Amino acid sequence: MRKWLVQAAACLLLACGGPGGSGRVDPARYDSFFLWAGVPPPHYLDNAKSLYLLAGEVRANGPDGLVTLRATPTAAEPALWLVVRANRLDWGPALHAQILRQLDRWSAANRVEGLQVDFDAATRGLDRYAAFLADLRKRLPERYKLSITGLMDWSANGDPAALAGLAGTVDEVVVQTYQGRTTIPGYEAYFAKLQLLPLPYRVALVDGGEWKASPGLESDPEFRGYVVFLLKP
Numbered sequence: 348m349r350k351w352l353v354q355a356a357a358c359l360l361l362a363c364g365g366p367g368g369s370g371r372v373d374p375a376r377y378d379s380f381f382l383w384a385g386v387p388p389p390h391y392l393d394n395a396k397s398l399y400l401l402a403g404e405v406r407a408n409g410p411d412g413l414v415t416l417r418a419t420p421t422a423a424e425p426a427l428w429l430v431v432r433a434n435r436l437d438w439g440p441a442l443h444a445q446i447l448r449q450l451d452r453w454s455a456a457n458r459v460e461g462l463q464v465d466f467d468a469a470t471r472g473l474d475r476y477a478a479f480l481a482d483l484r485k486r487l488p489e490r491y492k493l494s495i496t497g498l499m500d501w502s503a504n505g506d507p508a509a510l511a512g513l514a515g516t517v518d519e520v521v522v523q524t525y526q527g528r529t530t531i532p533g534y535e536a537y538f539a540k541l542q543l544l545p546l547p548y549r550v551a552l553v554d555g556g557e558w559k560a561s562p563g564l565e566s567d568p569e570f571r572g573y574v575v576f577l578l579k580p
Contacts, residue, residue: 366573370559372552374575381430381551381576384416389577392425399428399463399494399521399574402449405442407434413445419452426460428494429453433466436479443486450491461492461518470500473509480516492518496551499524499537502544514546521574525553528578535561547571554578 366377374380374389378396382388392398400420403413413431420427429450446462453459464483468476484493497520501510513520522541524534530553538561541548551574552558564570 370557372554372556372558372575374554374577377552377573377575379549379572379574381574383577386577386579389580395425397426397428397460397574398422399430401432401465402429402453403431405431405433405435405438411439412442413449415449419449419456421456422458425458427453427457428460428463430463430465433464436466436476438479438483443483447486447488454490459491461494462487463494463496463521465496467496467498470498470504473501473505474512477509477512477516480513484516494519494521496520497522497544497548499531499534499541502540502542503537510543510545517546519547519549519571520544521549521551523551523576524558525551525556525576528553528556530556530558535559538564542567542569544569549574551576 375391378394379398380392380395381399381401382392383401400417402417403415405412406414429446431446450459450462464480466476480493480495487493493516495513495517499522501520501522522544524530541561541564547569549571550564553576555578
């Protein structure tokens with residue numbers, strides 16, 4: 348009877364999309380999250396270990412600076428990442444200074460890990476993106492880590508030299524498995540080559556999306572866990 352109960356509980360966890368399982372992603376079973384502006388924080392964020400909070404955007408046709416989308420947060424427990432959504436990479440000195448000031452303001456009230464750049468860098472343009480990130484890393488104080496979001500296609504078709512350049516610059520890449528509100532079909536095929544990424548990575552899942560962990564993923568020494576992108580209820 349006890350053996351049956353253990354097996355039933357394990358099956359329930361997998362059906363609910365728990366870490367390492369399969370089925371639909373239940374965000375309440377995870378501990379790291381993307382929280383975009385306008386999404387109300389759910390109750391289970393009280394137990395979060397890390398939060399990636401969208402702080403502002405660098406817009407393609409917008410003003411020459413950061414469009415702020417969030418006031419300075421106050422979170423006692425989780426480690427925070429200040430996320431900048433970028434639609435262009437021609438960052439001038441004033442924009443860099445604005446982001447550094449915001450990092451310092453956040454750090455005065457929170458435990459801040461660092462800066463994350465959310466930019467959809469095309470696989471064929473990774474060399475240019477790596478050069479941008481190398482310049483950004485030089486401008487960041489050493490106390491701040493540098494994180495980026497990445498595409499699953501990078502590991503499959505990315506230039507090895509460009510990927511190696513990222514490894515010497517960023518502290519992690521968070522690989523996105525979704526587009527919009529749904530999981531990208533055929534994501535399983537990309538994970539066969541994900542271990543080719545020569546740097547620490549997390550896997551980003553979408554709230555309620557499909558997910559099945561590929562064999563060997565969670566035993567990869569570069570794998571750092573999951574981040575769930577939360578949606579409006």
